[in-house]
Amino acid sequence: MSFVYMKILESRPERYDAGMELLTLGSLTQVKREIARHIPSGSSVLDLGCGTGTLAQMCAERGARVTGVDANSGMLSMAAKNSPSANFMNSSLCHLDEHFEDESFDFILSTLAFSELTRAERIHVLKQIKRLLKKGGRIFIGDEIIPDNLFAKGLYHLFRLPLRLLTWVLTQTTTHAISGFEEDVRAAGMKIISRKRYMLGTFILLEIKI
Numbered sequence: 001m002s003f004v005y006m007k008i009l010e011s012r013p014e015r016y017d018a019g020m021e022l023l024t025l026g027s028l029t030q031v032k033r034e035i036a037r038h039i040p041s042g043s044s045v046l047d048l049g050c051g052t053g054t055l056a057q058m059c060a061e062r063g064a065r066v067t068g069v070d071a072n073s074g075m076l077s078m079a080a081k082n083s084p085s086a087n088f089m090n091s092s093l094c095h096l097d098e099h100f101e102d103e104s105f106d107f108i109l110s111t112l113a114f115s116e117l118t119r120a121e122r123i124h125v126l127k128q129i130k131r132l133l134k135k136g137g138r139i140f141i142g143d144e145i146i147p148d149n150l151f152a153k154g155l156y157h158l159f160r161l162p163l164r165l166l167t168w169v170l171t172q173t174t175t176h177a178i179s180g181f182e183e184d185v186r187a188a189g190m191k192i193i194s195r196k197r198y199m200l201g202t203f204i205l206l207e208i209k210i
């Protein structure tokens, strides 16, 4: 997987979308389209770690009222250009409790943001999602995971190690593919309704309800 390059791309927001398209061989766009397909007109949508706002725009084009949250102001500037009708907020995902009331959204979405959080942060954000989702609402989370299958796991680590090293040299940072995420979702009292796998099982899209 080439997702460790995300951090490089995030530091250059104007190149982020083109870079991710190339690095994921179109899978990220495919995942976003798949999510947007479920969003009906008039629904309220929260996109966590919205980045440059491409998913927000797909949902806005379907007539949804979209709020995007991200902590990177460069990404948010791109988002405002890409999706002029959406609202964007500069905030850490760990501070959602300061901004939104209970049961504010019909849909809560996130692509490639959970993998940038620590496990404690992920658990905290899952609790907040549960609080913020309206009754009958849906959650879609697409992210990089460490595959369960032993062989796939070995290949994944072999491929990832040089990329992690290169990313560290260039940016002094890295990403952390999620391990055990489905257990954390269930432990938060949520139900996984469906899962789709992409990129040899290293990227997963979960549809979740409460």
Ligand SMILES: C[S@@+](CC[C@H](N)C(=O)[O-])C[C@H]1O[C@@H](n2cnc3c(N)ncnc32)[C@H](O)[C@@H]1O
Pocket (backbone or CB within 6 Å): 006, 010, 020, 028, 048, 049, 050, 051, 052, 054, 069, 070, 071, 072, 075, 091, 092, 093, 094, 110, 111, 112, 113, 116, 117
């Ligand atoms: C890899 S990008 C994904 C962007 C977008 N969701 C997409 O799929 O193209 C991860 C985004 O999450 C944001 N992010 C990471 N940790 C965050 C945090 N703790 N609070 C808010 N945003 C965060 C980053 O700023 C970045 O824009």
